[in-house]
Amino acid sequence: MKKGLKVVLLVIGGLIVLVALAAAVVSFRGIPKYEAKKVDVKIEYTQARIDNGAKLASMLCRSCHYNEQTHRFTGRELTEVTQFGKIYSKNITSHADAGIGKWTDGELVAFLRTGTKPNGQYVPPYMPKLVHISDEDMSSIIAFLRSDNEWVKAEPTKQPECDPSFLTKFLTNIGAFKPFDYPEKPIPQPDTTNPVKHGEYIALYQLECYACHSKDFAKNDYLVPSKSEGFFGGGNKMFDMEGKPISTLNITMDKRTGIGNWTEEEFVKAIKFGQLPANQPGLRYPMIPYSNLTDKEARAIYAYIKTVPVIENAVERKGAE
Ligand code: HEC
Ligand code: HEC
Structure with missing residues (x-):
């Protein structure tokens, strides 16, 4: 064999090994982790906020987290996003183990804005992030999650872990999908007279x-x-x-x-x-x-x-x- 050809074959062979290795690493690593933002907030759960939060959750959370069997936000398999893998939304009722009963308000706010859970786990775009919603609307959503509204009453049903597709793992590992930065400034309410x-x-x-x-x-x-x-x-x-x-x-x-x-x-x-x-x-x-x-x-x-x-x-x- 000519020397030049040998070198080319070696390079190609080397590349194949590298790609295979990279794929194995991506598969093994799964969705990357990031440092969760520490948010120190004290939210007052007023009735006005709980009502506004219930209204927002009916439009922003219900379609993915509501479960037809339990009639609560215990999560379901998201059969509409199979391109991302086998994805399940989670139990976000106030149940201490199955739900979010142990999360602090700050942890919830940080996750909903950035997409990074308290344990550092990043959630890809199959859960949308509330990057720009006003602080008041965010407080309302948290007040609702803490309320005794039927949708979020403690319920022990758990969902299986997500099994993201290779593409999802790949896109998160190259940083095409990554957490949003936490907003630097407070986000005011809009001018509702205009x-x-x-x-x-x-x-x-x-x-x-x-x-x-x-x-x-x-x-x-x-x-x-x-x-x-x-x-x-x-x-x-x-x-x-x-x-x-x-x-x-x-x-x-x-x-x-x-x-x-x-x-x-x-x-x-x-x-x-x-x-x-x-x-x-x-x-x-x-x-x-x-x-x-x-x-x-x-x-x-x-x-x-x-x-x-x-x-x-x-x-x-x-x-x-
Ligand atoms: C989760 C994705 C999604 C979001 C969020 C969404 N839409 Fe839609 N919208 C759709 C889809 C899909 C259709 C087409 C439905 C169909 O063909 O039956 C649609 C259809 C419509 C139509 C009908 C248009 C026509 O020509 O018949 C209007 C109007 C509309 N949306 C307005 C809105 C407004 C306003 C909002 C925000 C309050 C919104 N949509 C949010 C996915 C979305
Ligand atoms: C398009 C679907 C979708 C919508 C809309 C959605 N979520 Fe999710 N959510 C998910 C999925 C999928 C997960 C699981 C992600 C994972 O664990 O990797 C999740 C996870 C969560 C978690 C983490 C729970 C845990 O134990 O790890 C919280 C908290 C949460 N969602 C709150 C909300 C709230 C509040 C809203 C509305 C403002 C909302 N979600 C809207 C799909 C959605």
Whole structure:
């Protein structure tokens, strides 16, 4: 064999061994750990906060943590995110062992903002993080988790450990998915007297409509949402509970491919009850009916979306009968 060829083969052989080794390391290491942020907070569990927290949890946590058998937030298998592996949401009732009864308020806040659990375990994007939600809304969610609301009453049902796919392990190990930094400054409440500002807060920072309604989760800018690719132009490919593909729709005000011809009333009906204009079939999971939004909040989202740059992007609504 020629010397040059031998060297090439050796190099290729070496590379294969290296890749195999790297794969073995990634598989073995699993999802990396990080240092959890120490947050020192003392949250008052007022009734107003518990009520606001229950409302937020109905829109932000219920779809993944509610269990049909126990009727509580004991978690379930997330059959809609199989691309990430065999993923189970956890028991987040106040049960001391099965749930989060032993977590401090600071540990909960740190985890919900950054994605790192008290033991350092990082949770990839199959659980969204509340990077920008106001401190007051965050306190409300914690007050709710501590309350005697039926959803979070102590219940011992446990879920199996997650078994993330190789891709998830790989992407977390190269740092493509990693914890968010803890906010440096306090995050105030939005100005609710200004509909556009109020709607912007809900659509970007509280309920994060843009995260699903832009082009691709991987191309979102979670720190500056408006820089996300195809901002509100839809086309993000997701899965329903049976694992069948479903795309998010264009909700910019483009008249042909978006919702530019909708009235404010039609918009409110669609997002609160999943009902579409002109007798079209209703909206399907993972678009949940945001029935706990007040009409003022739903109209504020509409006012804000009217200010979003229009994108022409026709997304086919497949499989809706
Ligand atoms: C898209 C699905 C999804 C949504 C929405 C979601 N979670 Fe989770 N959550 C998960 C998954 C999956 C895990 C398990 C991750 C793991 O252990 O690796 C989890 C884990 C947790 C844990 C850690 C529990 C433990 O014992 O380790 C807490 C606390 C939690 N979620 C709270 C919340 C709260 C509060 C909300 C709403 C503000 C919420 N989650 C919304 C999917 C979700
Ligand atoms: C978890 C992902 C997700 C989130 C978060 C989400 N949506 Fe959706 N949305 C979808 C999907 C998927 C569809 C398409 C449903 C279908 O085809 O039946 C949809 C459809 C819609 C439609 C119907 C558009 C049309 O042309 O028929 C509107 C309006 C809408 N969403 C607004 C919102 C608003 C406002 C928010 C935030 C309060 C939001 N969505 C949050 C996934 C999401």
